[in-house]
Amino acid sequence: MNVKTMPADPKGVDSGPHFMDGDHALAEGALAAGCRFFAGYPITPSTETFERFAERAPEVGAMFIQMEDELSAIAANIGAVWGGQKVMTVTCGPGFSLMVENIGLAAMTETPMVICNVQRAGPSTGAPTLTAQQDMMQAKYGPHGDNAMIALSPDSPQECFDLAIEAFNLSEYYRVPVIILTDETVGHMHEKVVIPPADQIKVVPRNLFTGPKEDFRPYKFNSKGGNPMTRAGDGYRFHITGLTHNEKGYPVVTAEQNKIVVTHLMEKINGNADDIVRLEEDQIEGADVVVVSYGITSRIAVKAIQDARKEGIKVGSLRMITIWPFCEKRIRELAGKVKTFVVPELNYGQMVNEVERCAGGKSKVISVNHCGGAVHDPEVILEAIRKGSK
Amino acid sequence: MSQDIAQFKKDSPMSGTLRMDRMSHIWCPGCGIGSEVNAFAEAVKRSGIDPDKLAVVSGIGCTGRVAGYVDFDSIHTTHGRAIPVATGLKLARPDMKVVVFSGEGDLTGIGGNHFIHAARRNMDIVVICNNNFTYGMTGGQVTPTTPHSAVSSTTPFGNHEYPFNLPFLADAAGATYIARWTSMHSRNLIQSMEEALSRKGFSFIEIISPCTTLYLRRNRLGDGVDALQFYQENALLKHGADTRTLDLDFQGKITIGKFVEKDKPTYIEALDNQCVKVVGDDYELYGKTIPEREAEEKAEKARVAERRAAVLAEEEKARAKAGVVKVSAKIPVKAGAKKAVAKTTKKAAAATTKKVAAKTVTAKKTTAKSTTAKKAVVKTAKKAAPKAKAKAAVKKVAAKPATKKVAAKPAAKKTRK
Structure with missing residues (x-):
């Protein structure tokens, strides 16, 4: 960025x-x-x-x-x-x-x-x-x-x-x-x-357009970040709409324009995932098991990881700070290198599906789901790590 | 040929207020929205508001497309959310005039909650509601205002629900300006819109309007011309009418006029009042300090008066050329309303002393205490305007206490960092 x-x-x-x-x-x-x-x-x-x-x-x-x-x-x-x-x-x-x-x-x-x-x-x-x-x-x-x-x-x-x-x-x-x-x-x-x-x-300050009025466009469909915008009262007389629109912001309701707009909206994020995604990794190199976690669950997982290491299991931690876009590239890199991904989360299993998708069957994926209401008992995560290391 | 059309669009008197590059519009022949937008464009011109400092927000539906055709900062929002978006815009930019232009289904059906709450807060926005008794964009379904027994696509045997009386709803919720017209009453509409644009607080204008394609057709009421004729024959002008009496029956009489106009602190003013009361000197008014705000308001008033005068003069010239007699300018006002006469004279005074007012502003900015500021004003005024007439006008400006309702004296001392 x-x-x-x-x-x-x-x-x-x-x-x-x-x-x-x-x-x-x-x-x-x-x-x-x-x-x-x-x-x-x-x-x-x-x-x-x-x-x-x-x-x-x-x-x-x-x-x-x-x-x-x-x-x-x-x-x-x-x-x-x-x-x-x-x-x-x-x-x-x-x-x-x-x-x-x-x-x-x-x-x-x-x-x-x-x-x-x-x-x-x-x-x-x-x-x-x-x-x-x-x-x-x-x-x-x-x-x-x-x-x-x-x-x-x-x-x-x-x-x-x-x-x-x-x-x-x-x-x-x-x-x-x-x-x-x-x-x-x-x-x-x-x-x-x-x-x-x-x-x-x-x-990062607001990037306001400053050029001449006739050059003003509220949008630029270039699949990139950093495009300028404007604000009311600056004399550019913008129009914005929830309808499919052209670069002027005017509605253009056609299949072609929808493709242009949607591609831009998707690609400006997904196409720049490398710039956006932030992860916190710990002892991933050579690990048999990688615990993929986020939010409060990652702090519970720390205890399980520590206990597992005491037992001699090679376990790494991958904490997702950025949830979306998903850290697809990193998981694909690790897939096949690690035996198992262990994914604890306070739900019936949501991000685990993403991990499973990217693991592509090359590594085992164990979901440690917990329906919410309280955080995990670290023992449950530890049990999954043990299972994953075998 | 296409070049001719481009030139025609460029030369249009609406160029500058409407986005001519987006014409022609989507509205059906005989629909009332076109003439309402025309009236709005005219009202904006006459009001003297800087078009760059005006924003229009619309929701979804036929009327929701207004935002796309006016040449101001404009936002076409999701269904029903025009008023909250306008609220956010107004609070972010208190110096701008924000207008919501949408239909009755959008404003009082899906957006009904926002409507009453914005009125309750006396949010400083103008809400123009095109009431055509139908959801036009989706094919003519019943709305919260469809008269009892009227046919729509979802009430094929006649509407069994009871409709909203919108002026009463707005009144009960706390709106400070309420008027109703039909799309036929163009002149009244222009005047009413102009009034609403020139005042502070939640202003609501309901416009009864024909939907020829759906409502009129389904109810066998003829075409657009028939509707206008019906409005002409059945509209009863009754300024200051009790809003409880304004129910609309199917093809019944339509009471039109300005029903409510009252002063009440706007949302931002009320916030500042309360905080000044509790926090005192330490409180910085939202956005700016009292002297700054007053100076800006005065300067803006002078600018508006100047532009307005220019527009009127131009019109007068055109009329003189055409040999037309001038029509009366103001809507008469009933109990509880401001004195229209006083307002116009004030405006005129502001216009004649435009230069002085400008100096007043600078004088005020540099002096910390409001009392010295007042003296300075008189001094500069005397210097600048030797003519007796101007002098009198100046005194009027200067005599007006520098404090607003908000203005606790000590607060005036504070200058912004």
């Missing part, structure tokens, strides 16, 4: 060590990244982010509004982005289900924004508010139609802060909604969070 960055606006950076939970860290991360607009709707376990932003908004000159529902919250955010603001909202499963309508609009209109899904156990109202990781596929396939989005998954309050900034940077560069998939445990877990000084935080 070759992109111009600038230091964060010190107004929104509360530098220093803090003791805070993941939800609060998300709000601080957003403020540090330059987010100055927040429309949301309360839902446990994400409400703390929302409340912190409400309190901090006047200090930093930001606008906070509690809308009448999640439908309008995400819609107001889209409006604010085209008014020139960086925006974020938080929710969890039931709210996210309502939001997918306009997340689709944001993807189609290439509107940058950050949406945090502090996952709780579903389906429907589910088990408020016990932890889960059941919305992994929804983050990718939530909105109807083909569209590619970016999703990140932090495993600690510190990472909530860091990834909030990263999410804004990715969304600005690729002009795409970025989803932070955290969960109730990380959201409500208090830990030390160190917020660096403003000048050490790199922020």
Whole structure:
């Protein structure tokens, strides 16, 4: 990602060590990244982010509004982005289900924004508010139609802060909604969070078009990031629509144009996966078993991995920080080299299907699923590692 | 031939307010939306608003396509979400005028919740609702306003539901400007839209409009011309009418007029009021400080008045050329409404003292205390305008206290970093 960055606006950076939970860290991360607009709707376990932003908004000159529902919250955010603001909202499963309508609009209109899904156990109202990781596929396939989005998954309050900034940077560069998939445990877990000084935080500013009016195009279908956009009031008189459109933003409802638009939307993310995907690897070289995990589950897995190593099993860890686009390339590289992938997750088995797909039958894949409500017992993961090493 | 059309489009009087490169539009012959958009374009021109500082947001449906044809910043949103998108846009850019132009199914069916909440907040947007009693784009289904007993594709035996009375709904929810017209009442519509564009707060204009292809055909009500004739014969002008009495029966009388106009702090003003009350001096008004905001408002008012005067003068010239007598400009106002006369004189005063007002702005920006600012204003005004007439007008400007409803005196001292 070759992109111009600038230091964060010190107004929104509360530098220093803090003791805070993941939800609060998300709000601080957003403020540090330059987010100055927040429309949301309360839902446990994400409400703390929302409340912190409400309190901090006047200090930093930001606008906070509690809308009448999640439908309008995400819609107001889209409006604010085209008014020139960086925006974020938080929710969890039931709210996210309502939001997918306009997340689709944001993807189609290439509107940058950050949406945090502090996952709780579903389906429907589910088990408020016990932890889960059941919305992994929804983050990718939530909105109807083909569209590619970016999703990140932090495993600690510190990472909530860091990834909030990263999410804004990715969304600005690729002009795409970025989803932070955290969960109730990380959201409500208090830990030390160190917020660096403003000048050490790199922020991608909005890339605004500055050329002559007749050259202005709100879109560029080049399967790349870094395309400029505009904001209301700058005199370019943009038009954006959820309809299939041309580069001017005008509706062109034909099969040819649909192909052009969809290809661009998919390829600007999937085609740049190498630039986007971030993984954390540990002792993968020569490992018999690789534990593929993410979010809170990765921290549970650490205990199982340590215990397995004590037993002499060669086990590596691959933590997905980026969920979507999926780390396809890396899994394909490892497939055949490792005996088994062990995939623990707080759902009935979602990301494991992706791992299985990419493993292509060359390595065994063991799903350690757990329906949510509570985190794994490390012993269960350890048992899977033992099984996988044989 | 195609070159001729291109030239024709370029020369159109609507060029600059409508996207002529997107014509022709998708609306059916006899549909009311075209004349409404025409009226809107005219109202924007007359209002003197800078077209670059105007945004139009639409939802889905026939009327939802309006955003695609107006030459302003425009967003065509998902079904029902025009108002929340407009809310976000307005809050992100408080200096812009934001208009929602959509149909009744979009605004009060799928988007009904957003409609009442935006009215409740007195969000500073103009909502124009094309009410044609039908979901046109999907083939003529029943809507929340379809009159009782009217036929639609989903009520083939006549509508058994009871419709919304939209002005009453808006009134109950807290809208501060409510009017209803038909698509035939072009002049009233232009005036009403212009009024709505020139004021603050949640303004709602309902426009009864014919859907020739579906609603009229299914109910055997003739074509577009028949509809207009019906409107002419059955519209009752009743300004200030009680909104509870505005129900629409199938082919019954249509009460039109301006029903409500009242002052109430907008969402942002109310937010600032509350925070100033609680936080006091430390609170920075959203976006800018009081003197900054006042200065900007004044300058903008002067600019608007100037543009408006230019447009009117041009029209006057054209009329004089054609030998047409001038028609009255303002809609009469009923109880609770602002004095239209005072408003126009104020506007005129602002126009005559445009230069002075500009100086006022600079004077205000540099002086910290509002009292000194006021003195400075009078001084510069005296210097700049030796004529008695101008002087009087200036005094009026200067005499207006520098504090707004919001403006706690100490807050005025604060300047923004």
